[in-house]
Structure formats: C-alpha cells, structure tokens
Amino acid sequence: MRPFRRRGALRHARLQQVLAIAAIATAVALPVVLLSVGGGVSQHELSDLENAGYQIVVSASGEHGISDGHALTQRILAIPSVAAVSPVLSVAVDLFAGTGGATPLLAEGVIPGQFLATLGAAEADLFPRPLPLGDPTDAIHFANGSYDGPATEDVLVSSPLADADHIAVGTTVLLSPGANRSLGVSYTVTGIFGVAPTALGPTGAFAAVLPLSDLQLLTGYATGSGGTLIDAVDSIEVSLAGAAETEPAVLDQVRAEIQALVPYYGVSSLDQEAQQLQQASSVLTGFYLALSSVALIVGLLFLALVLVRRVESGRRAIGIRRALGLPRSWIAGGILEDGLVLAAAGSVIGVAGGYLIVAGLARWGSAAVAEAARLAVFVPSTLALLAAAVVVLSLVASAAAVRAALRVEITEALR
Amino acid sequence: MTATVGAPRIELSQVERTYGRAGAEQVHALRGVDLTIAPGEYLSVEGPSGCGKTTLLNLLGLLDAPTSGEVRWDGRSVGSRTDRERARLRLTGVGFIFQRFYLLPTLTAFENVELPMRALRTPRAERQRRATALLEEVGLGPRQRAYPHQLSGGEEQRVAVARALANRPGLLLADEPTGELDSQNATGVMELLDRVRADRDATLVVVTHNPEVAARAGRHLALLDGRISADRRGA
Incomplete structure (x- = not known):
C-alpha cells in the first residue's frame, strides 16, 4: 500500500511541476510573441521610411x-x-x-x-x-x-x-x-x-x-x-x-x-514620420510590456503557490533535514534551486513556444496576421533579458516558500 | 573510526519544558530534570507514554530548547549557541535514529546515508567510500540503490543507523528504534547499535518501552510525569 501511495504523491508533485512550468512558459511566450511581432512590424516600417527615395510627403x-x-x-x-x-x-x-x-x-x-x-x-x-x-x-x-x-x-x-x-x-x-x-x-x-x-x-x-x-x-x-x-x-x-x-x-x-x-494638406518629412512611428512603437512596446508583466506576475504567483505547497507537503522532509543538522541555507538553497529550475525550464519552453506560435501565425494566420508574423524579429538580447528577468523574479517568487520552510519547527514536523 | 566531535559530557540542570499557553491547556513535558551523561555511556530511558522521553531526547539532541533550566554540552550552555551552531553540532556530533526511520523518500539508501556528509562538504570520493562501507556494515551493501519504499522495515531502520553514523558522531540518540520492527529485526538492529557504539566509543541513549532493549544498557533512567523517577546503573 505504501509504495503505491508514495508513487501517487510523486505523480502529484510532478503534475504540480508540469503546471508551474506551463504557467511560466505561457507567461514568457506572450511577450515573446508580442515583442517579436510588434518590434518586427515597427522595424519594417522604419526600414521602409529609411529606404524611401523621397524625403517629403504631401497627404490629406x-x-x-x-x-x-x-x-x-x-x-x-x-x-x-x-x-x-x-x-x-x-x-x-x-x-x-x-x-x-x-x-x-x-x-x-x-x-x-x-x-x-x-x-x-x-x-x-x-x-x-x-x-x-x-x-x-x-x-x-x-x-x-x-x-x-x-x-x-x-x-x-x-x-x-x-x-x-x-x-x-x-x-x-x-x-x-x-x-x-x-x-x-x-x-x-x-x-x-x-x-x-x-x-x-x-x-x-x-x-x-x-x-x-x-x-x-x-x-x-x-x-x-x-x-x-x-x-x-x-x-x-x-x-x-x-x-x-x-x-x-x-x-x-x-x-x-x-x-x-x-x-x-499635411506636409511632413520622413524624419518626422519616423519619429512619430518610433513614438507610436514605444507606446505599443510599453503596452506589450504591461500586458506581459501581468502574464508574468500570474505565472510567478503560480510558481510561488506551487513552491509553498511543496513546502507544506514536504514539512516532514524539511524537518528530517534540519534534524540531521543541515543548515538553513541548505534548505533555502534547495527551494531556490527548485524555483530556478522550474523558471528556467518555463523560460526555455516559453521562448521556443513563442517562436513556434509566431511561425504558426505566419503560416496559418489570416492574411494580415500572417504578414505581420512574417516580419517578426527575434532579438537574442531581448529574449535573454526576458529569460533573465523571469529567473530573477522566480527568486522573489521562491521567497514565500523559503520563509515557510525556515519556519518549520523540527519537533512539530517529526511528530 | 573515531567521532568527528568526541562523545560529549551532557548536563541538564533544572530543565523544564512546557508546551502550549499558560493555563489548563499547558503541558509540562519535563519538570525540573537534573541529569548528567558521561561520554561513552549507554543509557536507556523508559517510562509510560507521555512521560517526556522523546522531549528529553530532543533536548539532548539539540532539536528543542528548554523552557527553563540549562542544557550544557561539554560545560557550555546550549542556550548560548546560535541556531547555526546548534545545527552544526547536530550535523557533526549527533546521530539520530527515529522510531519511524524518517528516511527521505526521494533519495536512495546510498543517498540518504551520503546526505549528512554532503552537508558537511566531505569530498565526493570520501563520501562514496564511507557511505558504501556503512551500508555494507549494516548488511545492505547490495541494496544501496533501493529507495525507502523498496525496503522492508528492518532494512529501513538499518539505513537510518548507517545515516546516523555517517559523520561519526559522539552521541547516538535512538527513539524507540525497534518500535516498528518484528522481534527478529529488532534484535538485529540492537545488536548493530551495540556493536557500533562499542566500536566508536560513542554515547548511546535509547528511548524504549522494550525491556529487552533496555536491558542492554549500562544505565537505566525511568521517567514519570516529566520527572526522573529512577536512575540506576548495571545491566
């Protein structure tokens, strides 16, 4: 009976891990899609302006x-x-x-x-x-x-x-x-x-x-x-x-x-148009980042929840470790490592997922969406920054779990 | 093999341990306990359930702190040590053997034994050599890669004994070590504890209900309602 119960518990823990990774991956994929497509479209429009053979345009x-x-x-x-x-x-x-x-x-x-x-x-x-x-x-x-x-x-x-x-x-x-x-x-x-x-x-x-x-x-x-x-x-x-x-x-x-x-009529130079485009692009990027932040916060809250739950369900294991004399830093390090591994896995899957979503939109999206998706630009430094931000934020998300773990009373946990 | 931290001299003076809020709900687990344990002693602690045996063991092993009174290790008050120092002392100086084994279920037998050495940053080769030797000593050489759920109760307790010995502690604390074992396994575990105590010249404190287990000790402590009701020497 006991082996079955433990295997069940492990499966449960694995499911939590998978869900946490999926939440972070979703949270990462969203900014990857928004920033790559939005940035690509803006960059393309700017490039069009820069490569135009005229300098002034009259419009009405x-x-x-x-x-x-x-x-x-x-x-x-x-x-x-x-x-x-x-x-x-x-x-x-x-x-x-x-x-x-x-x-x-x-x-x-x-x-x-x-x-x-x-x-x-x-x-x-x-x-x-x-x-x-x-x-x-x-x-x-x-x-x-x-x-x-x-x-x-x-x-x-x-x-x-x-x-x-x-x-x-x-x-x-x-x-x-x-x-x-x-x-x-x-x-x-x-x-x-x-x-x-x-x-x-x-x-x-x-x-x-x-x-x-x-x-x-x-x-x-x-x-x-x-x-x-x-x-x-x-x-x-x-x-x-x-x-x-x-x-x-x-x-x-x-x-x-x-x-x-x-x-x-409107008479504008392309420099002015480029500036306006850049301003509009900055506003859009800010909006994308705000949306992405919400997604990231939700993903990281989910991660925090999973880690706290793992601490709650692993109180005895923490108690045993502390009874054996393992230092608090060891316990905290283990939880932070768990958080980092889940966040890193979620980031990698999220970036790859975002790339696949853009590729999918370019292939199967409606004409306008497909055209925008084809212009997407994946800037490695932006993706690395995003992944790094998720990893750093995961440390913050792990803090609640670390706190809970360090408050575990040894004698209570072993009772 | 000798202990990393030698067998300590432990002194308890007027130790009280209470749980819960003052009033009717308050539980006095230990009341005014005075006790000295010399290095290398083999001590059994007996008494009815709820008399404070496990609380005493927790205080001796620095898992808990007294509500009042003083616990001294080699003359130094445990209360004056920081949490980090007490953890370090547990890691290097105390080996715990619990009634319910308390092996970590996600680690193999080998990894369970290796864990205290890893925490002490023992070099990898030394860790592996010592963990293998300890598991062979407790008769589990071929079962090193098994997880706790793949082991019998007797095997689990032997792994727990090997883990308790990993950092060569001077103090071994066993809380009902045979409580969940059949008589054959219980005898095997106690013979193992007798042997390792003698080999290492360590102090062994065993909390037990079992007269046969208690009979192996050189000193017998009886607790009743949180107080020492008897303290006699001799087998």
Missing part, C-alpha cells in the same frame, strides 16, 4: 483626398532643391486576361517620369528602366485637365500577377473599376515588375502600375459630378536634391515652402 485626410494632382506636381517641381515629385493614386480594380475571370489587384496611377526618381534604390531595381508607359510626363493624355489627349493604354503588372494569369509583355488585358468585364478598358502590358517578398504580402502581390490620368479616368477620380475637375491623388512624394537631401534645416525650409502652397 480621407481617401484620394488631394485635388489637382498634376498641377500641384508642377508647382512643387518649380521649388528650388526639388528633384522629383510623384503623385500616386492607389485604387483596387479588376483585371481580365483573355477569357478568364476577374482578378482583383491594386493599381497605382503615377507620372512615369517622376515615379522611379522617388523610389528607394532596392524598390527602383524591381522596375524596368525607363518605365515603359509611353508618355513620361502624363501631360499628353491629361491635356490640362480635359483628359482629351490620346491615352497610351500601357500598363505594367507585377510578376506574381503575370505568373498567375499567364500574362507576358504584349498581352492585352482589360482593367475594370469593378468585377464587370463590360466596364473594362483595354490595355497593353508593356512591362513586368518584381515584388519585394517582405514589402508586399499575398494580398498586395497582385499589382499594376499605369499612367495617373488613365487610372483617374478609369476609376472616376478625374472629374466629379457635372464634369468638375478633381484630378485626385492619395499622396505626393517629393524627392530633394543637393543640401536639402541631407541637411535638416534646408529640408525643413523646403517643407515649409510646400506647406505654403498647400496649407490645408
């Missing part, structure tokens, strides 16, 4: 909120130190290739001659040079806002889209503002561009680039009701030259000049 609240895109481009181009000005309109459209069905994609309308000059080096390498979209100025078709000039009807498509729909240079496709073939306009594919795998996820990999005026007409952002000229774009990217590119004071002066042209 609301979708396609900037009017007079072509005219504004010319006025900004006239400012000294401005090297290139690229208005961009992004609209979701459908593409029909051959007799196939509609393929949704993101179309970007640009002024061909300005577009490449505002791309970062890595991004610009993905496009053919010069951009084979006919009129580099997009002025012929735009025709001072009448849109009466001849359209080039050229379009570039992304390589994933070309592969999926068997499109090659020279193929004729229909672009439509909706999934209705009859609304489509015929375009000739004049080039194929690459897609950076981390910059565009699966949803953004199907893309097309065409002259700004073509996309404005196709999607209704050329003129409004009654034929009023809108000439709408989402943003205008401004690339600088000379000292303005590197010297903050000159850059700020150019930014002020642009702002004076468009007082009701």
